[in-house]
Structures are given as structure tokens and as C-alpha cells.
Amino acid sequence: MKSTDLPGWRKSSRSANNCACVEVATLPEGHVGVRDSKDRGGPVLVFTPAEWDAFIGGVKDGEFDL
DSSP states (O other), X not given: OBGGGOOOOEEOTTOOTTOOOEEEEEOXXXXXXXXXXXXXXXXXXXXXXXXXXXHHHHHHTTTTOO
């Protein structure tokens, strides 16, 4: 799947201008697509709703803090 084939990409409001960020899009059946904002035509990582919920939960719990 090419990221340019998917509508509705959005970047975090906390992203700085010209920042190396990721963008997300809501896909059918609740899946979530993630792409590199610097390579908008590049590959897309696709997560199931359960995978995305687990990731967001980990972020909120500080699981990925350095």
C-alpha cells in the first residue's frame, strides 16, 4: 500500500515546522496507518486497533521514555 493512496493524513499539533515527524491516518475497520512525514510516498506501517491501543497505552505510561 502506498501512503499517497490513503486520505486523511495528520501530523501532531506538537510537531515543529520542518521536523522529522510521523503522520497517521485512520483506515477502514479501525486500522491505523503510520508514515514518515519526510517520505510521503514511502511505505506505510499498518496497525490493528488492538496494536494501536497498546502502543498509545505504552506512550501514556512512559514505556518508551529514555
